[in-house]
Structures are given as structure tokens and as C-alpha cells.
Amino acid sequence: MSENLKTIRELAEELGVSKQAIQYHIKSLTNKTRQTNDKGIVVLSLEEQQFIRSKVDKQTNKNKTNDKQKDKETKWDIHNYLISELDEVKKNRDKQLAVKDKQLENKDSQISQMQNLLDQQQRLALQDKKLLEEYKAEIKDLKALAMPIREDEKDVSHQSETVPAQAKPKKWWQFKKRGQKND
The missing domain is CATH 1.20.5 (Single alpha-helices involved in coiled-coils or other helix-helix interfaces)
Incomplete structure (x- = not known):
């Protein structure tokens, strides 16, 4: 980790203030994810440290005349x-x-x-x-090209229409009954 990065505790000890005071000033920084060291402790960049220093100095100098x-x-x-x-x-x-x-x-x-x-x-x-x-x-x-019906075919078709309908074929069981009657 770079020497420029300091934890909140280190900065608080250096400035002679509590960690809570440092955390209070961190709130005024822009909201972004903070860097952490390999142990997972929050560390502050050089710019953040300078910003907090200026805030702490401003507070400590309130009672004194500002230079x-x-x-x-x-x-x-x-x-x-x-x-x-x-x-x-x-x-x-x-x-x-x-x-x-x-x-x-x-x-x-x-x-x-x-x-x-x-x-x-x-x-x-x-x-x-x-x-x-x-x-x-x-x-x-293709339908239009279908062959026309000849005259003699027309006559056959008319004759088939005039022929009486054939008797309906009988069922097989009807044949059996007849056969039994004849016996």
C-alpha cells in the first residue's frame, strides 16, 4: 500500500482529534466507495487527507484570528x-x-x-x-383443355340415367336365412 494512504486512526492521531471527528468530515466528501487496505480498513487518499486537514484546521482556528x-x-x-x-x-x-x-x-x-x-x-x-x-x-x-364429351357418349350417359336403379345387394346373413329355409 502507498505511504500516501492513511487510515482514519492514523490521520486522527496526526491531527490530534478523535476518529469520530475524522468520520464527521469524511461525510462532507463526495459519496463514493472508499479504498481499503489489505486488512479491509478504510484508507484516505492524499487529497482526502488534505481536505480533512483543512476542515480540522478551520475548526481549531475558529477561536483564534484567521490568518x-x-x-x-x-x-x-x-x-x-x-x-x-x-x-x-x-x-x-x-x-x-x-x-x-x-x-x-x-x-x-x-x-x-x-x-x-x-x-x-x-x-x-x-x-x-x-x-x-x-x-x-x-x-x-388444364380444366379448360379437358376433352369435350362426344355425341355417342352423351347418349350412353342419358340411357344410364333412364335405366331403373338396380336392386340393392343383399347382406350375407340374408343369404344364410334363405339357405336355411330351403333345407
Whole structure:
């Protein structure tokens, strides 16, 4: 771990304040995940330490007359801390925008693929419709080409219509009954 990173306890001892006072000032820092060391203890970066120092110094100097130089240093420390935080936010924003841009490119390519597939489907449906119409036309032509009935065939068909209907065939059990009667 870097020497620039300090735990809350170390910073509190260095500044001569309680850990609770340091934690109070940490609340005024921007909300972000804190770094931890290999033991899982929260550590503060150099900018965070300077920000907290300036806050603690400001509180301890309330009863004393404020020196213009210290006030400028405090403002400068806060300014530097805020600039570093702003840079970090910009980096995160840029990363997120890059990811979103890539996602949009992927979506655009997916949309173009879907449009191509839809076009293909429509073309195939149109081809199927044309084939179906062609088949219907062929069937109609074949029906029209059916051979006409000749005159002598017409006479035969009329005769079959005038012939009385034949008797219905008998069932097998009816034959058996007749056979028994004759015996």
C-alpha cells in the first residue's frame, strides 16, 4: 500500500482529534466507495487527507484570528480536492459514454440485420404468392383443355340415367336365412 494512504486512526492521531471527528468530515466528501487496505480498513487518499486537514484546521482556528495565508491554503486545498473529484467524475462519464456508444453501434447493426431478414421474408412471400397464382392459372388452363364429351357418349350417359336403379345387394346373413329355409 502507498505511504500516501492513511487510515482514519492514523490521520486522527496526526491531527490530534478523535476518529469520530475524522468520520464527521469524511461525510462532507463526495459519496463514493472508499479504498481499503489489505486488512479491509478504510484508507484516505492524499487529497482526502488534505481536505480533512483543512476542515480540522478551520475548526481549531475558529477561536483564534484567521490568518489570510491559512485561509488561502485551505481554499486552495478544497479547490484541488474538488478538481480531482471532478476529473474522476469526468473519467467515469467518458467510460460510460464509450460503453453506451458501443451498445448503440451493436443495436444499429442488429436493426440492419433484422431489416435485411424482413426484406428477405417479404420477397419470399411475394415469390410464393406468384407461384401460387401461376399454379392456379395452370390448373384453370388444364380444366379448360379437358376433352369435350362426344355425341355417342352423351347418349350412353342419358340411357344410364333412364335405366331403373338396380336392386340393392343383399347382406350375407340374408343369404344364410334363405339357405336355411330351403333345407
